[in-house]
Amino acid sequence: MAVTDKAGWTAAIDGDRLWRSLMDMARIGATPGGGVGRVALTDLDKAGRDLFVSWCKGAGLEVRIDRMGNIIGRRAGADDGAPPVVTGSHLDSQPLGGRFDGAYGVLAGLEVVRALNDAGLVTRAPLEIVNWTDEEGVRFAAGVVASGVYAGRFDLDYGLNLADREGTTTLGRELARIGYDGDALCGGYPIAAFFEAHIEQGPVLEHEGATIGAVLGAQGQRCYAVTVTGEEGHAGTLPMALRRDAMVGAARMMDGLNRLAFEFEPTPVITTGHVQVRPNSRNTVPGRVVFSIDARHPDDGVLAEICVKALDLCHGVAAEGGLQVEIAETSGRDTVTFDPDCIEAVRAAAARLGLACRDVYSGAGHDACNIQRIAPTGMIFVPCKEGISHNEREAAAAGDLAAGCQVLLEVMVARAGLA
Numbered sequence: 001m002a003v004t005d006k007a008g009w010t011a012a013i014d015g016d017r018l019w020r021s022l023m024d025m026a027r028i029g030a031t032p033g034g035g036v037g038r039v040a041l042t043d044l045d046k047a048g049r050d051l052f053v054s055w056c057k058g059a060g061l062e063v064r065i066d067r068m069g070n071i072i073g074r075r076a077g078a079d080d081g082a083p084p085v086v087t088g089s090h091l092d093s094q095p096l097g098g099r100f101d102g103a104y105g106v107l108a109g110l111e112v113v114r115a116l117n118d119a120g121l122v123t124r125a126p127l128e129i130v131n132w133t134d135e136e137g138v139r140f141a142a143g144v145v146a147s148g149v150y151a152g153r154f155d156l157d158y159g160l161n162l163a164d165r166e167g168t169t170t171l172g173r174e175l176a177r178i179g180y181d182g183d184a185l186c187g188g189y190p191i192a193a194f195f196e197a198h199i200e201q202g203p204v205l206e207h208e209g210a211t212i213g214a215v216l217g218a219q220g221q222r223c224y225a226v227t228v229t230g231e232e233g234h235a236g237t238l239p240m241a242l243r244r245d246a247m248v249g250a251a252r253m254m255d256g257l258n259r260l261a262f263e264f265e266p267t268p269v270i271t272t273g274h275v276q277v278r279p280n281s282r283n284t285v286p287g288r289v290v291f292s293i294d295a296r297h298p299d300d301g302v303l304a305e306i307c308v309k310a311l312d313l314c315h316g317v318a319a320e321g322g323l324q325v326e327i328a329e330t331s332g333r334d335t336v337t338f339d340p341d342c343i344e345a346v347r348a349a350a351a352r353l354g355l356a357c358r359d360v361y362s363g364a365g366h367d368a369c370n371i372q373r374i375a376p377t378g379m380i381f382v383p384c385k386e387g388i389s390h391n392e393r394e395a396a397a398a399g400d401l402a403a404g405c406q407v408l409l410e411v412m413v414a415r416a417g418l419a
């Protein structure tokens with residue numbers, strides 16, 4: 001897929017080399033189900049990092065590790081004092097994750113450098129390829145922390161002192177243990193632009209037959225814990241009419257929330273994924289149920305309206321059933337809108353390459369959502385099979401991965417300029 005632009009330069013990424021790199025990386029932490037378990041700051045994460053660093057050095061990059069353990073491979077520019085054009089994603093995964101979530105964005109960046117090396121091209125501004133530490137937030141309960149520190153969203157101390165779920169260690173101590181407690185500055189310097197390539201992790205591109213997603217931004221998210229309290233009772237002796245069954249109330253709320261989603265266009269996603277029942281006994285009427293609500297929508301105003309209706313609905317159901325309900329907001333994040341020029345650059349590159357492209361929103365959070373706070377940012381999505389992700393069965397076509405990588409090369413070179 002060689003491309004010559006108006007200025008006459010040619011550089012083609014090598015799709016086979018990209019695929020081989022992805023498969024070599026996927027061997028580290030390979031799971032029996034064909035996926036990857038390379039949880040952040042484990043020995044497997046260290047092995048993945050070591051491999052990436054060796055590849056960066058092989059491609060002539062200058063490697064530095066910053067205070068949050070982010071690995072940054074830098075390719076000098078002709079004007080090396082200019083702010084770099086940066087790309088990257090994450091090599092850590094879910095415990096039973098896939099081979100492409102995160103790793104694709106890191107290794108696509110590496111392939112861009114390799115392709116420029118092959119073509120003998122030097123950009124005006126330097127290029128940087130980043131592996132962000134602990135995107136997934138599996139062990140330390142908060143994802144995208146290291147890119148958050150880099151972007152000034154979190155303090156360095158907050159990031160390094162995050163405790164693991166067992167409370168036995170911290171992110172900073174684990175970084176030291178695997179030898180990635182670097183001393184380079186974590187952020188704090190200007191960057192020209194940031195682009196992240198990623199599998200879509202949803203079914204829209206595949207469904208619409210598009211190869212490239214120009215990502216407009218990421219949905220806002222609101223999360224709640226709903227506690228429904230009724231009265232426990234004997235399943236055999238308490239007549240139906242006299243019950244205050246917390247489970248029945250919670251089930252009606254969940255059904256109502258599911259219906260509520262379809263009242264809006266575009267349709268939000270509303271999920272209950274976690275339920276606790278007390279006493280959780282086969283022959284006792286449940287006295288208390290705690291369940292989660294996760295609501296997401298690309299418009300903050302609409303999301304706020306959805307949440308008001310959702311909470312009203314829960315209160316209404318509780319009142320009808322003689323139940324008490326308490327609702328606590330547990331987390332949330334506002335909608336993210338990416339930079340219009342970066343979005344347009346992705347569309348334009350796809351058009352030049354003859355690739356079917358459509359605008360999409362990200363349903364998930366990404367490191368790019370942090371970096372957009374400090375620099376013009378865009379994301380490039382490629383399809384994944386059936387939209388399946390955070391799953392060992394996650395799959396993507398080599399041709400689509402190569403196409404997204406070529407788009408990444410084009411947008412980075414366009415931003416950085418050629419010497």
Ligand SMILES: [Zn+2]
Pocket residue numbers: 090101102135198
């Ligand atoms: Zn990811």
